[in-house]
Amino acid sequence: MLNVSLSPHVHSGNSTRKCMAQVLVALVPALLWSFYQFGIGALIVTLSSVAFCVLFEFLITRFLLKTPTTVGDLSAIVTGVLLAFNVPSNIDIWILAIGALFAIGVAKMSFGGLGCNIFNPALAGRIFLLIAYPVQMTTWPTEAGYADVATGATPLALIGQYVNGADVTIPSIVDCLVGNTGGSLGEVSAIALLLGGCYLLFRKTITWHIPVSVLLSAFVFGFLFFGFDAKLAVEELLCGGMMLGAIFMATDYVSSPMNSRGQLLYGVCIGFLTMVIRRYGAYPEGMSFAIFIMNAFTPLINKYVKPQRFGVVKK
Amino acid sequence: MKTFKLGGVHPAANKLSDKAPIVVAEVPALVAIPMAQNLGAPSKAIVAKGDKVKVGTPIGEPGGFLSSFVHSSVSGTVDKVDVVEDATGKKVPAVFIKVEGDEWEESIDRSKDIVKEIKLEKQEIIDRVKAMGIVGMGGATFPTQVKLTPPPTAKPECVIINAVECEPYLTSDHSLMLAHPEEICIGVRILEKAMGVKKAYIGIEANKPDAIELMTKTAAAGYPEIEIVPLKLKYPQGGEKQLINAVIGKDVPSGGLPIATGALVQNVGTAFAVYEAVQKNKPLIERIVTVTGKSIKKPSNFLARLGVPIQNLIEAAGGLPDDTGKVISGGPMMGKAMPDTNSYMVKGCSGILVMRNEEARRKEASPCIKCGKCVQACPMGLQPLFLAVYSEKNMLDAAEEERIYDCIECGSCSFSCPANRPLLDWIRQGKPKVMGILRQRAAEAKAKADAAKAAAK
Numbered sequence: 215m216l217n218v219s220l221s222p223h224v225h226s227g228n229s230t231r232k233c234m235a236q237v238l239v240a241l242v243p244a245l246l247w248s249f250y251q252f253g254i255g256a257l258i259v260t261l262s263s264v265a266f267c268v269l270f271e272f273l274i275t276r277f278l279l280k281t282p283t284t285v286g287d288l289s290a291i292v293t294g295v296l297l298a299f300n301v302p303s304n305i306d307i308w309i310l311a312i313g314a315l316f317a318i319g320v321a322k323m324s325f326g327g328l329g330c331n332i333f334n335p336a337l338a339g340r341i342f343l344l345i346a347y348p349v350q351m352t353t354w355p356t357e358a359g360y361a362d363v364a365t366g367a368t369p370l371a372l373i374g375q376y377v378n379g380a381d382v383t384i385p386s387i388v389d390c391l392v393g394n395t396g397g398s399l400g401e402v403s404a405i406a407l408l409l410g411g412c413y414l415l416f417r418k419t420i421t422w423h424i425p426v427s428v429l430l431s432a433f434v435f436g437f438l439f440f441g442f443d444a445k446l447a448v449e450e451l452l453c454g455g456m457m458l459g460a461i462f463m464a465t466d467y468v469s470s471p472m473n474s475r476g477q478l479l480y481g482v483c484i485g486f487l488t489m490v491i492r493r494y495g496a497y498p499e500g501m502s503f504a505i506f507i508m509n510a511f512t513p514l515i516n517k518y519v520k521p522q523r524f525g526v527v528k529k
Numbered sequence: 530m531k532t533f534k535l536g537g538v539h540p541a542a543n544k545l546s547d548k549a550p551i552v553v554a555e556v557p558a559l560v561a562i563p564m565a566q567n568l569g570a571p572s573k574a575i576v577a578k579g580d581k582v583k584v585g586t587p588i589g590e591p592g593g594f595l596s597s598f599v600h601s602s603v604s605g606t607v608d609k610v611d612v613v614e615d616a617t618g619k620k621v622p623a624v625f626i627k628v629e630g631d632e633w634e635e636s637i638d639r640s641k642d643i644v645k646e647i648k649l650e651k652q653e654i655i656d657r658v659k660a661m662g663i664v665g666m667g668g669a670t671f672p673t674q675v676k677l678t679p680p681p682t683a684k685p686e687c688v689i690i691n692a693v694e695c696e697p698y699l700t701s702d703h704s705l706m707l708a709h710p711e712e713i714c715i716g717v718r719i720l721e722k723a724m725g726v727k728k729a730y731i732g733i734e735a736n737k738p739d740a741i742e743l744m745t746k747t748a749a750a751g752y753p754e755i756e757i758v759p760l761k762l763k764y765p766q767g768g769e770k771q772l773i774n775a776v777i778g779k780d781v782p783s784g785g786l787p788i789a790t791g792a793l794v795q796n797v798g799t800a801f802a803v804y805e806a807v808q809k810n811k812p813l814i815e816r817i818v819t820v821t822g823k824s825i826k827k828p829s830n831f832l833a834r835l836g837v838p839i840q841n842l843i844e845a846a847g848g849l850p851d852d853t854g855k856v857i858s859g860g861p862m863m864g865k866a867m868p869d870t871n872s873y874m875v876k877g878c879s880g881i882l883v884m885r886n887e888e889a890r891r892k893e894a895s896p897c898i899k900c901g902k903c904v905q906a907c908p909m910g911l912q913p914l915f916l917a918v919y920s921e922k923n924m925l926d927a928a929e930e931e932r933i934y935d936c937i938e939c940g941s942c943s944f945s946c947p948a949n950r951p952l953l954d955w956i957r958q959g960k961p962k963v964m965g966i967l968r969q970r971a972a973e974a975k976a977k978a979d980a981a982k983a984a985a986k
Binding site for chain 2: 216217218219220221222223224225226228229230232233287326327328329330421467468470471472473474477520521522523524525526527
């Protein structure tokens with residue numbers, strides 16, 4: 215008996231699992247840096263976050279939805295790592311558990327699971343925690359360890375104070391680039407994140423459109439909003455969640471637009487919103503809110519921004 | 530290096546037979562020549578049981594405007610006119626001929642000499658092409674005389690020869706170029722004359738450097754108006770619209786004919802068949818076919834007569850392997866899966882691809898993750914994931930708005946989908962429905978306009 219089906223009869227061999235695995239590989243440099251910078255705390259937080267996310271997805275599919283479990287596609291692990299990257303490395307485990315439950319249970323599975331969610335689950339988890347536990351979420355350790363570590367302000371907060379006329383020293387560009395600063399677990403080293411981004415581009419997991427448009431737009435608006443100071447604008451790019459957001463959070467397949475034109479618009483809007491929030495908002499950090507807001511606009515962008523068509527001439 | 534502007538994918542080339550020389554396939558004791566070998570209306574058999582035929586005797590005549598002549602590929606006696614199954618399992622009429630010797634029609638020039646001088650005039654060429662049953666050899670089998678007669682509003686500027694062979698595995702065009710470069714150039718010149726143009730391009734993908742070199746040398750030695758255009762490897766470069774875009778940078782307007790860009794595209798195999806028809810008076814009775822596959826013992830390029838059982842060709846390449854899961858007529862991207870190997874050689878069959886069991890099955894589809902890889906891959910600038918959903922849900926207005934009618938069914942979307950979604954399967958469900966609505970709407974508009982005109986009188 216011969217198999218009969220419609221063409222094409224061959225497949226690229228790509229799979230959801232492979233895409234997710236590539237993202238995980240790309241996250242490794244930043245993860246290693248976080249171990250170096252924050253020590254055992256980074257390890258504890260990352261492992262528990264991944265464990266919670268996988269566990270919740272497994273329990274929900276098994277007992278609530280009663281469908282075959284989707285843990286095998288690795289997306290829950292990606293969410294787990296990204297959630298860990300977005301919290302301080304000394305966060306309490308129980309808070310992390312709540313964040314993971316919100317990310318997987320509410321933002322992902324209640325919408326129908328991977329592919330159906332409107333918002334990036336890890337981002338939703340982070341924002342939930344930021345609003346629910348503002349103190350714990352904005353107390354950043356400045357040294358390695360987990361319990362009882364010294365804490366301090368992040369570079370973004372310092373820049374904010376500096377721009378408003380306070381007499382503070384802002385970290386050097388080199389420190390921000392390497393990641394020799396305080397901040398959320400995975401966001402501090404711009405170089406490590408860029409390395410991961412290059413890997414994703416090289417493997418064609420993502421295209422350049424979203425990261426480049428986010429960063430360019432953030433630079434331009436940062437330059438405009440922060441007193442036409444190019445150095446400050448560059449620091450804004452290197453500090454806080456900018457790199458993590460531009461390379462890993464905004465490029466989330468499910469919650470970003472489908473075609474490159476839509477992606478460029480999406481990226482520019484994220485850069486703009488981030489700098490508005492950072493300069494004029496109550497939070498020093500604006501990346502997650504900006505991406506979250508644009509997640510909500512993705513269906514609208516998909517509806518109105520069409521790709522370049524072949525053989526259609528504008529009249 | 531040039532290529533087309535939008536989308537495209539890179540399937541593994543797997544050109545297993547690219548070093549295999551052209552071998553003349555054995556003529557069996559009985560052939561069955563199908564009467565539906567071209568796009569459009571099938572041909573009508575004009576012979577009956579007991580008739581004696583020679584190689585090149587017409588046995589089928591056009592069954593309409595868009596149709597072709599069919600000639601006997603062997604000499605012998607007509608055994609019966611019956612039905613056979615074509616490659617897709619559809620029943621079509623066919624003429625069965627018992628082979629006796631190998632006697633050719635006297636009008637055919639069987640010498641090995643290359644005839645360079647083109648004596649026929651424009652219309653004579655087109656008539657000859659029709660009489661010799663030439664169709665598009667790339668697989669679409671569009672009757673060539675119809676393509677050489679564009680609407681009077683068209684302004685032909687150049688001929689583009691499709692020698693891209695972007696389908697993985699297939700090497701029939703490649704081996705043809707290596708064997709007959711000069712004949713191809715003369716064929717191209719005949720096409721130029723038929724179209725009244727003085728410029729031609731031959732597009733060849735970069736994975737055939739020997740063919741590029743040989744064709745360039747041949748063209749330079751006596752055919753200066755023929756330009757060889759090496760193309761960057763990318764599927765579906767052999768699509769007519771993509772090839773025109775890659776070679777001369779123009780877009781075929783949506784819904785329009787390719788000739789609107791001034792380019793007439795013909796397959797390299799067609800150019801060779803045109804040479805043989807016009808210079809040698811030889812009808813289309815045989816073609817080169819690649820028989821290949823990872824488990825095939827001897828991946829081969831055969832020169833096979835029309836009507837030879839496919840089974841015989843597979844035997845000649847070492848037989849059907851035990852691990853066979855699928856047999857495809859054509860390449861793996863756009864070819865058709867055959868229900869069995871009982872069909873017969875036809876004009877459009879460029880390859881027989883035998884796939885292993887493990888290659889033959891699709892992986893289970895999982896939910897769409899909106900990665901946009903199908904959008905990146907689509908050479909027409911469509912968004913296949915939406916088209917598939919609209920087709921599935923029968924949302925035909927939305928499918929029309931997303932231009933489902935522009936789909937060329939190249940399969941790049943399904944190929945690249947990480948969730949293994951059968952995108953093109955769904956699009957194929959919705960596309961004909963939308964096309965039907967468009968045709969109906971055009972017919973109604975025309976009827977209304979005619980009625981208004983009649984009322985005005």
